[in-house]
Amino acid sequence: MSKRDRALGWTLLLGLLAAVPVFIQSGRWIDFLELTLFVAVMGQGWNILGGYGGQYSFGHALFFGTGAYIQALLQFKLGWSPWVTLWFAIAGAVLVGCAVGYLSFRYGLRGSYFALITLAFAEAFHVLARSLISVTEGGRGVQLPLNQDPGQAVASFQFTFANPFLQSYGFYYTVLFLFVLACAATWLMERSRFGAQLVAVRENEEAAEALGINAFRIKMGSICLSAAITASAGVYYVQKFLFVDPGIAYGPGKSVEALFAPIIGGLGTVLGPLLGSAFIHIVGETSKEAIGHFVGDRPGLDLILFGIMLLLVLGYMPRGLVGLLETAWMRLRADKDGPNA
């Protein structure tokens, strides 16, 4: 795909997403788009470390949960403004990322070992969030008070009682903004020296080091950026649902959600997480409608399908949906330009 095609595609996509209120009024569809973008943001966070850096984390809930808990607790306990706490939330997650990264990379943990240690850290934080009741409120979770003053909707980062437009689209634009930010960061990284070095480390760490790349530093940078993006999804989650508990924050669910989208969409691509997230959620919703019709509303069906899709992509589509799209595009171009082009 040429540079111009790519730029055109992105402009079209983002323009469409920004103009959504013009042609979608149904709350259900807005929720669906919000969920898709939310998972895409988490997926982009995972993608930076897993897709570009080749370090597969099985515990990305660690960053999501830390961001969410700091965002919730600073408001709940100290009454700080959400616009202040969000910086602490992101900084806190980056700090956790630094600590986990330092320990794992300093001691040379790679591949499966890295996956296991991230999982263990997420589980340790899960236990801590449940047990340190005086700090985290324990298993009951943190419930933020609902702000009922429409004049303070923006100041309190809550849109339940805001004007009709913010009420319907406030969080949609919040998560869209985060998504654009995450993609911009990924795109800039991809084109930078740092991004190239990160990919070099993924492909062959020894060779990269032999070329003078400081693999440790590169991986540290990648885990910090990844943690920051994933934590921003945690901030959004807390503001949207005004609630967080140890299971939501540090349970295996979020860690798994974060890795589905980029792997199915296409590892190490800017567009992958969004494509993957959109695809799995479309399949999930459709199947729920179709099969739920016969067996009633039972949980688990969507994740069965996500798991099967993951296996199929791993086995037969190593470049994910992005790869599929690129091949289709090339064929289309080749047909149009004629056989001699």
Added chain:
Amino acid sequence: MELLGIEIPVFSWQTVLGSAVSGVFLGAIYALVALGLTLIYGVLHIINFAHGSLLMLAMYMVYFLWQHLGMDPYLAMLVVAPGGFVFGYLLQRGVIGRISHGKDEIILLATLGISIVIENAALFLFSADEKSVQVPYDLDGIDLGVTYVVYPQIAALGGCLMITAALWLFMARTDTGRAIRAVAKERQGARLVGINVEHIFAISFGIGTACVAAAASLLAPTYAVHPQFGYLFVLIAFTVVVLGGMGSFTGALLGGLIIGVTEQLGRLYLGESLGLITISAIFILILLFRPTGLFGQRLSQ
């Protein structure tokens, strides 16, 4: 007593010993679950993330055999262990081996994908309710003075020792065992002398699954099963395997006992909830400082 500002309670030696003894029995259960995992790691050099889900699935099979046919959970081992072998063999041959193209990171993600499918299939088919097998003897036991041990715990410890011994004998004495060890040591060399490596991989995966199915029938009288049951055990089983050294049976046995005792003491001193952190803490420390484990051979990473 106070340590780092945290109040640490003081207990009599009987209480501490009692905790440690019940930790040994708990550890036997952990070792039981970890045996299959360590075998699969030792031969295929893969981390089988689906191990916990396979345990959960086997627990459901034991439960259904008991509920519909009234079969005793221990007797059910004769059905679920061979069933587990066949299932594991097919899983490796038909799914994991086929899609992984021999790449380690894909195998890891593939087993994660399989565990998600199995876990949610159980949720979809059997609902999130806890199911437990009722046996008449589940509360009978022996009073050891410092603690009370029920028969199912004793059976788990005995079963664990027997399965370890059986696995060891199988690996040491049979031709298949020898072939498995050959493949574990040197894949290419084994292929050159005419061993069907794919078949041996699947056999190992099958035996590992049969072990976890046997573990399920030994756990059934003590634990209620639900779709997330495997997740509770998978991290513990990994800890045991890493602590004992990946691929070592005696390591898994001793690792299980160490983890069991540590967990019980952790619960005693830090409380029911925070005590669980001892497992994650041991896991992280072992991964960082001694990734080869206590009894493992040097890994070539």
